[in-house]
Amino acid sequence: MTILYNKKEINIDNPKSVIDIINILKVIPNTVIVLKNGKIVELNERVNPEDKIEVIKVISGG
Amino acid sequence: MRKCKFCGKETGIFLREHRLALCEDCYPGWIEKQVDRTIKKFNMLNKDDRLLVAVSGGKDSLSLWQILKKLGYNVSGLYIDLGIKHNNYSELSKEKVINFSKKIDSSFYIISLKDEGLDSIDRISKIYRKTCSACGAIKRYYMNKISVKEGFNVIATGHNMDDEVTTLFGNLIQWDESYLDRQFPVMPSGDGFAKKVKPLVFISEKQSAMYALTTGIDYIMDECPYSKHATSISYKENLNMLESKHPGILRFFLNNFFNSKSKKGLQIEGSKLEIKECKICGAPTYLDICKVCKIKENINR
Ligand SMILES: [Zn+2]
Numbered sequence: 592m593t594i595l596y597n598k599k600e601i602n603i604d605n606p607k608s609v610i611d612i613i614n615i616l617k618v619i620p621n622t623v624i625v626l627k628n629g630k631i632v633e634l635n636e637r638v639n640p641e642d643k644i645e646v647i648k649v650i651s652g653g
Numbered sequence: 654m655r656k657c658k659f660c661g662k663e664t665g666i667f668l669r670e671h672r673l674a675l676c677e678d679c680y681p682g683w684i685e686k687q688v689d690r691t692i693k694k695f696n697m698l699n700k701d702d703r704l705l706v707a708v709s710g711g712k713d714s715l716s717l718w719q720i721l722k723k724l725g726y727n728v729s730g731l732y733i734d735l736g737i738k739h740n741n742y743s744e745l746s747k748e749k750v751i752n753f754s755k756k757i758d759s760s761f762y763i764i765s766l767k768d769e770g771l772d773s774i775d776r777i778s779k780i781y782r783k784t785c786s787a788c789g790a791i792k793r794y795y796m797n798k799i800s801v802k803e804g805f806n807v808i809a810t811g812h813n814m815d816d817e818v819t820t821l822f823g824n825l826i827q828w829d830e831s832y833l834d835r836q837f838p839v840m841p842s843g844d845g846f847a848k849k850v851k852p853l854v855f856i857s858e859k860q861s862a863m864y865a866l867t868t869g870i871d872y873i874m875d876e877c878p879y880s881k882h883a884t885s886i887s888y889k890e891n892l893n894m895l896e897s898k899h900p901g902i903l904r905f906f907l908n909n910f911f912n913s914k915s916k917k918g919l920q921i922e923g924s925k926l927e928i929k930e931c932k933i934c935g936a937p938t939y940l941d942i943c944k945v946c947k948i949k950e951n952i953n954r
């Protein structure tokens with residue numbers, strides 16, 4: 592499925608849940624927010640192919 | 654799915670360190686309450702203060718601007734146009750600030766490095782290898798300058814908990830006593846410097862981003878191109894790995910540090926160096942010529 596990672600489209604093979612996506616992106620859960628169909632979701636949230644998934648990185652330098 | 658503690662609605666927002674589930678409607682109010690609590694705990698602000706918030710167009714500063722406005726403070730924004738061309742970074746962030754100020758109906762000031770004879774951070778980065786440190790000095794200089802010129806008695810910055818813990822960790826690694834002495838959520842005014850406060854000091858970076866998202870703040874998501882390789886990002890990621898395994902540990906670390914300083918009164922000690930007036934611009938400085946005038950000299954050479 593295609594997801595949005597920091598506004599860029601990325602292809603991820605059949606993730607079953609948010610944690611699968613987090614693992615494939617190799618990001619630390621605390622440093623991202625995951626939206627499923629526009630709503631903030633937890634790591635254990637199930638993901639279906641028709642869902643719109645967006646991952647937003649929240650950590651910045653400074 | 655968990656249920657919101659306040660209204661019972663299903664939600665995906667769960668704050669592990671507080672063992673608290675909140676829906677997207679109840680979450681913003683909870684954050685505003687936390688910030689209000691921090692302001693009161695550290696005696697940061699009074700309702701008759703005139704506040705200047707340094708805004709970059711990012712999630713933290715815009716969230717802070719909105720929260721302070723909602724809490725009833727007399728607040729204006731200050732945007733510093735750094736002239737960063739990469740990905741149109743400065744233009745886009747300026748646009749976000751202008752649009753946001755209209756949305757929350759708050760006034761703001763714009764300072765442009767170009768108009769100030771400093772060209773741009775792009776130019777400065779070619780001379781100064783430590784670009785972030787030069788940029789920080791410039792930002793502090795203009796925050797202070799505008800606050801004095803326009804009669805603001807407090808400067809507020811959007812440093813979040815991750816920023817503060819990262820700074821603390823870095824200062825401990827370096828064992829930099831003068832920075833450790835000065836690190837505190839509120840710095841009193843004096844020697845020509847305005848009072849400085851950090852009301853988001855106990856709001857994590859993720860909480861701040863969730864606040865921006867749940868209240869519809871349109872912020873710049875792009876990272877400043879100069880902070881990409883910054884050590885602070887690596888520290889932040891590793892500290893967050895620790896936080897993932899031990900929820901609340903970063904807050905505990907920071908809180909203990911501040912509490913021990915409060916007890917010892919270290920925060921009011923500040924720097925032991927003598928303050929002078931910059932021979933060129935008259936700004937308060939520890940040197941004969943302030944860092945910003947020095948940068949100006951170097952880039953116009
Ligand atoms: Zn609720």
Ligand SMILES: [Zn+2]
Binds near residue numbers: 931932933936944946
């Ligand atoms: Zn000067």
